[in-house]
Amino acid sequence: MESLLIKPVKLIWVAYNSNDNARSAKELLNDFDKHYKEIKEAEETLYALTDRHIETNESKKKRNKLNIAIEFFLDRMPKVFDPFAGGGAIPLEAARLGCRSFGNDINPVAHIIQKGSLELPQKYGKPISYSKSEFLKLYGKDEWNKLSNEDLVIVKGEALGVKIPNRLSFDVAYYAKKLLQESEKEIGHYYPTDKDGNKTIAYYWTRVGNCSNPTCKADVPLLKEFYICNKSDRKIYLNPIIKGKSIDFELKTGDCDLDGWIHSRKNLRCPICGNNTSNAELKEQFLSGKIKSRLLSVVEEKDNRKNYRLPTEIEKNITSKIVERTNEPTESLPVEYTKAFDLCNWDS
Numbered sequence: 001m002e003s004l005l006i007k008p009v010k011l012i013w014v015a016y017n018s019n020d021n022a023r024s025a026k027e028l029l030n031d032f033d034k035h036y037k038e039i040k041e042a043e044e045t046l047y048a049l050t051d052r053h054i055e056t057n058e059s060k061k062k063r064n065k066l067n068i069a070i071e072f073f074l075d076r077m078p079k080v081f082d083p084f085a086g087g088g089a090i091p092l093e094a095a096r097l098g099c100r101s102f103g104n105d106i107n108p109v110a111h112i113i114q115k116g117s118l119e120l121p122q123k124y125g126k127p128i129s130y131s132k133s134e135f136l137k138l139y140g141k142d143e144w145n146k147l148s149n150e151d152l153v154i155v156k157g158e159a160l161g162v163k164i165p166n167r168l169s170f171d172v173a174y175y176a177k178k179l180l181q182e183s184e185k186e187i188g189h190y191y192p193t194d195k196d197g198n199k200t201i202a203y204y205w206t207r208v209g210n211c212s213n214p215t216c217k218a219d220v221p222l223l224k225e226f227y228i229c230n231k232s233d234r235k236i237y238l239n240p241i242i243k244g245k246s247i248d249f250e251l252k253t254g255d256c257d258l259d260g261w262i263h264s265r266k267n268l269r270c271p272i273c274g275n276n277t278s279n280a281e282l283k284e285q286f287l288s289g290k291i292k293s294r295l296l297s298v299v300e301e302k303d304n305r306k307n308y309r310l311p312t313e314i315e316k317n318i319t320s321k322i323v324e325r326t327n328e329p330t331e332s333l334p335v336e337y338t339k340a341f342d343l344c345n346w347d348s
C-alpha cells in the first residue's frame with residue numbers, strides 16, 4: 001500500500017531512526033522534509049497535467065517521478081504489517097503516520113474493505129483535469145451539463161475542460177447513480193410510489209416457521225426482536241396482535257419490552273401455545289422447503305427521511321409477481337473457511 005502522504009508525526013520518525021548515530025536529529029528532519037517536499041511537488045506537476053489518465057511519455061515520466069519520491073520517503077519510514085487486519089484500522093493509521101504499511105486477511109469481505117479504505121483512495125482519490133473531449137468520452141454530455149461553473153476551465157468564455165477535485169469520489173458518485181438507474185429500469189416496478197408519491201426503498205421480510213405442537217401448528221414469524229428502527233432518537237417496533245392462531249402486527253413507537261420468539265439457542269417459542277420448536281426441527285422445516293416468508297413492513301422515503309408503514313394487500317403479494325431469475329449462481333458454496341466467513345452449511 002502506498003503512503004497516504006499525510007505529514008507524519010516527526011517525533012515517531014526521529015525515534016525510529018534514533019540509532020542512526022552518524023546523523024543529527026536536525027539533519028534527519030531536514031532529510032524528511034526534503035522527501036516530503038519532493039512528493040508534494042511531483043504530485044502538483046502530475047495533477048496539473050490535463051488528461052493524465054492517458055498513458056503518454058509525459059504522463060508516464062511525471063507518474064514515475066512521483067512514485068520514486070514516494071518510495072524514497074517510505075524507505076526512511078518504519079514498515080507496519082498486520083496479517084489479520086480485518087477492517088484495516090492498523091495499516092490505515094500506520095499509513096496516516098507515513099509508514100510503509102501492509103494489510104492482509106483471509107476473509108474476502110475484509111479484503112475488499114481494506115482495498116476500499118487503504119489502497120484505492122491512495123491510487124485514485126486525487127485531483128484530475130480532463131479536456132472537454134475526454135470528459136465527454138468518459139461520462140457523456142448529460143454529466144458535462146451538470147458540472148458546476150467553478151470546476152470548469154474557461155478560456156475566453158469557452159469551457160475547454162474541467163478540474164475534478166477527487167477522481168475517486170467523482171467516479172463512485174457517477175457509477176452509483178448509473179447503477180441506480182439500471183436497477184430502477186430492471187426492478188423499479190417492485191418498489192412503487194404510494195398514493196402520496198412516497199417512494200418505497202426497502203421491504204422488511206421475515207421467515208415464518210411452523211409450531212411443532214400438533215394441536216397448534218401456528219405459522220410464527222421467526223423474530224428475535226420486534227424493532228424495525230432502533231435508534232437512540234427514534235424507536236419503532238412491530239407490536240403483535242394475536243387472535244386465535246392468527247398473528248398480525250401494528251406499528252408502535254417507543255421502547256419495546258417484549259421478548260422475541262427466537263431464543264438464544266435458536267429455538268422458536270410459540271406466542272400462541274408456549275411450545276418450544278427446537279432448532280433441529282426448524283432446520284428440518286427449512287430443508288424440506290416448508291418455511292415461508294412474510295412481508296412485515298415497508299420502508300419508504302418521506303420528507304427526506306425513512307418512514308415505516310404496514311404493507312398494503314397488493315404489497316403483501318408482491319413476490320408472486322417476481323419473475324424467476326435464471327442467472328443466479330448454482331455452484332456450491334465453499335465451506336472450509338467457515339470461521340472467517342460465516343456460512344450456513346445446512347445442506348451437508
Ligand SMILES: C[S@@+](CC[C@H](N)C(=O)[O-])C[C@H]1O[C@@H](n2cnc3c(N)ncnc32)[C@H](O)[C@@H]1O
Nearest residue numbers: 083084085086087088089090105106107110340
Ligand atoms: C480481530 S479481527 C482483526 C482486527 C484488526 N486487527 C483491527 O485492529 O481492527 C481478526 C481478523 O483475522 C482474520 N483471520 C483469521 N484467521 C486468519 C488467517 N488464518 N489468515 C488471515 N486472516 C485471518 C479474520 O478474518 C478477522 O478479520
Ligand SMILES: [Zn+2]
Nearest residue numbers: 211216270273
Ligand atoms: Zn404453538
